[in-house]
Amino acid sequence: MRTSAEYYADLVKMKPNLYIGGERVGRNDPRIKPGINVMSVTFDLAQDPEWEELMTTISSLTGKRINRFTHLPQNPYDLMQKQKMVRLTAQRVGGCIQRCMGMDALIALSIATREMDDKYGTEYNRRFMDYLKGYQRKNLTAACAQTDMKGDRIKRPSEQADPDAYVHIVEIRDDGIVVRGAKISITMAAYADEIIVVPTRALREEDEDYAVAFAIPADWEGVHLITRPVSVRERKKIKCPFAEMGVSDSMVVFDDAFIPKERVFMCKEWEFGRRLALLFADSHRHSYTGCKPAVSDILCGATALVAEANNIEKVAHVRQKLSEFAGGAELAYAAGIASALYGERTSSGTFFPNVIYANVGRRLMGETIYHEFNILSEIAGGLAVTLPYEDDFHSQETKSWLDKYIVRNPKIPPEVSHRIWRLVENLSASGMAAWYEIAGVHGGGSPIMETIALNIDYDYEFRKNVAKYLAGINKELDQTKILKEKPTFGRELF
Ligand SMILES: Cc1cc2nc3c(=O)[nH]c(=O)nc-3n(C[C@H](O)[C@H](O)[C@H](O)COP(=O)(O)OP(=O)(O)OC[C@H]3O[C@@H](n4cnc5c(N)ncnc54)[C@H](O)[C@@H]3O)c2cc1C
Numbered sequence: 001m002r003t004s005a006e007y008y009a010d011l012v013k014m015k016p017n018l019y020i021g022g023e024r025v026g027r028n029d030p031r032i033k034p035g036i037n038v039m040s041v042t043f044d045l046a047q048d049p050e051w052e053e054l055m056t057t058i059s060s061l062t063g064k065r066i067n068r069f070t071h072l073p074q075n076p077y078d079l080m081q082k083q084k085m086v087r088l089t090a091q092r093v094g095g096c097i098q099r100c101m102g103m104d105a106l107i108a109l110s111i112a113t114r115e116m117d118d119k120y121g122t123e124y125n126r127r128f129m130d131y132l133k134g135y136q137r138k139n140l141t142a143a144c145a146q147t148d149m150k151g152d153r154i155k156r157p158s159e160q161a162d163p164d165a166y167v168h169i170v171e172i173r174d175d176g177i178v179v180r181g182a183k184i185s186i187t188m189a190a191y192a193d194e195i196i197v198v199p200t201r202a203l204r205e206e207d208e209d210y211a212v213a214f215a216i217p218a219d220w221e222g223v224h225l226i227t228r229p230v231s232v233r234e235r236k237k238i239k240c241p242f243a244e245m246g247v248s249d250s251m252v253v254f255d256d257a258f259i260p261k262e263r264v265f266m267c268k269e270w271e272f273g274r275r276l277a278l279l280f281a282d283s284h285r286h287s288y289t290g291c292k293p294a295v296s297d298i299l300c301g302a303t304a305l306v307a308e309a310n311n312i313e314k315v316a317h318v319r320q321k322l323s324e325f326a327g328g329a330e331l332a333y334a335a336g337i338a339s340a341l342y343g344e345r346t347s348s349g350t351f352f353p354n355v356i357y358a359n360v361g362r363r364l365m366g367e368t369i370y371h372e373f374n375i376l377s378e379i380a381g382g383l384a385v386t387l388p389y390e391d392d393f394h395s396q397e398t399k400s401w402l403d404k405y406i407v408r409n410p411k412i413p414p415e416v417s418h419r420i421w422r423l424v425e426n427l428s429a430s431g432m433a434a435w436y437e438i439a440g441v442h443g444g445g446s447p448i449m450e451t452i453a454l455n456i457d458y459d460y461e462f463r464k465n466v467a468k469y470l471a472g473i474n475k476e477l478d479q480t481k482i483l484k485e486k487p488t489f490g491r492e493l494f
Pocket of ligand 1: 144147155
């Protein structure tokens with residue numbers, strides 16, 4: 001299995017198609033290193049005997065051991081392991097593990113390509129599985145580029161003043177297609193081996209040119225990445241894991257890029273636009289039931305730590321507020337487990353999470369994210385945003401004052417107190433903090449998208465019938481569909 005060192009060696013060999021702050025740079029640019037460090041954790045833990053069982057598994061395609069981030073779940077256990085892996089790795093890197101985007105795109109494509117072939121007699125599934133075998137063998141990483149620029153939000157792709165507002169097919173050749181347009185907010189594209197493109201919304205017949213899915217190496221001809229790195233201020237002396245991590249998001253421009261046929265997985269099948277978009281989004285929301293509880297774990301831990309630094313950890317309102325983290329995180333995590341247990345096998349063989357539980361879990365965390373930051377700020381006090389710079393803690397002129405006054409709880413020595421406050425500053429008052437706040441709301445789809453997904457699948461008629469039965473309007477109450485449903489996993493136990 002490729003190691004993190006080999007991954008990095010491959011990255012720096014890639015063509016320099018990144019633009020950061022007005023210059024064209026290679027993948028050895030230090031500004032994207034914090035994101036590379038995050039990715040490296042997904043390789044390193046897979047080599048660690050303690051985590052091998054969780055981080056690796058046997059490929060359903062080749063029978064070989066692979067990194068779980070490249071795996072297609074085959075049963076509820078696989079989905080639960082995926083969720084657990086995301087929570088574990090997210091705790092290690094201080095939040096977003098990023099590599100799940102590509103994993104969820106692979107899962108979505110494995111299903112949609114099978115369904116398109118069944119309907120149109122195409123050969124997308126064979127092409128995709130060939131692609132995936134290579135992907136698993138090489139232990140690749142991928143960004144998922146779904147979000148288009150979208151132009152005027154009210155207009156559909158084919159109605160836009162600029163036809164390039166959504167990525168679309170401009171030419172079909174015998175050996176492939178040519179695509180144009182741009183995707184925005186694409187996490188990890190700058191340090192991914194591959195970029196996987198899927199549609200962002202439901203499409204109509206007149207939008208058929210916008211029904212396109214494909215995968216290409218991230219430095220492909222005609223592909224340009226305008227990249228925004230985010231990380232916390234570099235530590236000089238008090239180094240720590242959180243300060244080594246970060247993220248980069250890119251606008252990915254497709255400037256008449258040629259995509260070879262073997263890498264095209266959807267070409268004008270507009271009726272599957274919504275299906276593929278939702279398959280990715282719903283799979284990703286299941287991943288969120290792992291990573292968002294991890295973000296809560298981190299904020300909860302920092303709140304408990306800073307409460308100790310303030311010597312208020314036993315105060316009643318602090319205990320009550322800490323329990324709110326537990327309430328949100330574990331409900332969302334439980335929703336992910338339910339989503340796995342009540343998932344279903346698709347015609348492709350891939351096991352897919354139950355979308356109701358995945359969406360309610362993700363929506364809950366999207367709704368509570370600002371509240372969680374609020375709790376941390378409330379318990380920490382104002383120092384989180386007024387803490388003097390690290391250099392002043394090391395300067396001979398100011399060190400003695402800062403070491404003396406940073407201590408609030410006499411049981412905590414100056415350097416540990418400083419480390420706690422520096423982490424709280426990084427978590428709640430930095431560019432990285434703002435990234436997590438907005439990612440918590442919009443990543444994986446804005447809250448309205450979860451509401452739409454719930455309204456597609458949640459059976460309101462059944463609930464209405466319950467009320468009608470109780471009101472004496474209906475004599476029959478058919479509960480077979482919902483209440484007799486059994487989880488797939490451990491069915492024999494019920
Ligand atoms: C940190 C971060 C990381 C991300 N990473 C990725 C990634 O790796 N890959 C990826 O593909 N995407 C990624 N995204 C994009 C994310 O999926 C989108 O931000 C999200 O889907 C919302 O889209 P938008 O930003 O274009 O907002 P918009 O869709 O413009 O939403 C803004 C508001 O307009 C409303 N709105 C939009 N359209 C309509 C309409 N037709 N009618 C009524 N109201 C409307 C929305 O409900 C919302 O309230 C990321 C986003 C963030 C913040």
